[in-house]
Amino acid sequence: PMASCMLLYEGVRHSVEAYSDEHDGKLPNATTWQDDVRPYYAKWREKSAKEAGPFAPPTSDAEWGCTIEGKKTGIAFNSDLSGKKWDDIEKKRTTILLYEVETVLKNANGPYKERSEKSSPTLMGEHRGWIEIPVEGSMDDIKIGTK
Secondary structure, eight states, rough: OOOHHHHHHHHHHHHHHHHHHHTTTTOOOOGHHHHHHHHHHHHHHHHHHHHGGGOOOOOOSSEEEETTTTTEEEEEEEGGTTTGGGGGGGTTTTSSSEESSSSSTTTTTEEOOOOOGGGGGTTTEEEEEEEEEEOOOOOGGEEESOO
């Protein structure tokens, strides 16, 4: 389940970037971000699902979230980036674009705030930290946990 979860986050990040590419470099509006990037995610998933095998992320019409050890969490968009131009974001590798939240909500968003690892979901009985996706980077840049 964790592999599928990580693929989902990477796919959504890629989809936000694809949306930006087709909208003069602007990021989606935080209140409609999921609706706005859903078609881009569907294209990404169609291409990636073949390569992912049993770890394929959910379809574009499913709820975007992760279920690990019976706990379902959702994905939120950093509302501080709503409508901003991709190129105007100075620290793309450290600015959080998407982050994990306690519940699945359509178009979940809010200003990103670092949270304690102790409040995060568990994996094998241990708090695993929150998933945080920077504006730019690869799977290696996905952050799980806080400092």
